[in-house]
Amino acid sequence: MLTILGRTSxxxxxxxLWTCDELALDYQQEMWGNGFRETHQPDFLALNPNAQVPVLREGEFVLWESNTICRYLAASQPETALYPHAVRARAEVERWMDWQLGDLNNAWRYLFNAxxxxxxxxxxxxxxAEGEASWNRHLTLLANQLEHTGAYVTGETFTLADIVLGxxxxxxxxxxxxxxxxxxxxxxxxLLRERPAFARYATQQWP
Structure with missing residues (x-):
């Protein structure tokens, strides 16, 4: 059984969770993190020494890092538009996922937390002020890409990149x-709001 460890907030x-929904995967969720079980407990640290959620557990296999988990889940399924098999198309998806994790996240961190x-x-x-300018600059970059594609981040098809960036x-x-x-x-x-999973995992009052 696939188990996702981490609080939905x-x-x-x-x-x-959104990726699991798009792939119609069955899973169990264990609530860990703020307001739930403490991630610095030894049994959690044995799964992820960074004491952070999410963690995926599938039998004896354990995986952490959210974008990596999303890629693993999609790659484990029969061919899906979420994560194309064509090398260049997959690289486009991965590039924007990495940009979200490495560049965009650092732009909003101070302002959002404050x-x-x-x-x-x-x-x-x-x-x-610096955080606001940086965050807006990165969203302007994303807007330019969307102007180019006319639809989703990498083109006409919804992919993993749209989950993390949405x-x-x-x-x-x-x-x-x-x-x-x-x-x-x-x-x-x-466009994203047309997807039922977006309402479940984005537009609710999540922080």
Whole structure:
């Protein structure tokens, strides 16, 4: 049985749950993290020494890192549009997934934590301004890509890249801040909202 360890309120856990939903996979979920079981317990650390969610467990096999888990799940299934087999098409999906994890996440971290989690309680105005500018700059880059494709991040087909970036776009839209007008982002968000799983894992009141 496939088991996903992690609280649903975690954006990284929701990536994995959304992927499972799109692939129609059966799984069990164990709630770990803030408000649930403590991830610094020895039995969790034995699965992920970073003490972070999500973790996938499938028999004796254990995997952590949310984007890697999403790729593993899709690759384990018969050919799916979520994760194309063609080498260049797959590389496009992976590039945008890596960009989300490495570049986009670092752009919003300080501002989001200050505005939505009250951490730090008295944030530095200069860092807030820098975070807002950086976050908007990265979303403008994404908007340019969406203008180019006219639909989803890598083209006409919904992929894993849209799962991870769709959650990020929702977070950008829900955070109190100044945002530039980006019609391509608005169109993309409306397109994602047509998917039932997006309502379950993005548009609810998740932090």
């Amino acid at each position: 975690s954006i990284n856990v929701r990536k994995v 505005r939505m989690r009250n951490t730090p309680a008295m944030p530095d105005p200069a860092q807030l 959650l990020s776009v929702h977070r950008w839209l829900m955070t109190p801040m100044s945002r530039p007008a980006l019609p391509a982002i608005d169109r993309y968000y409306d």
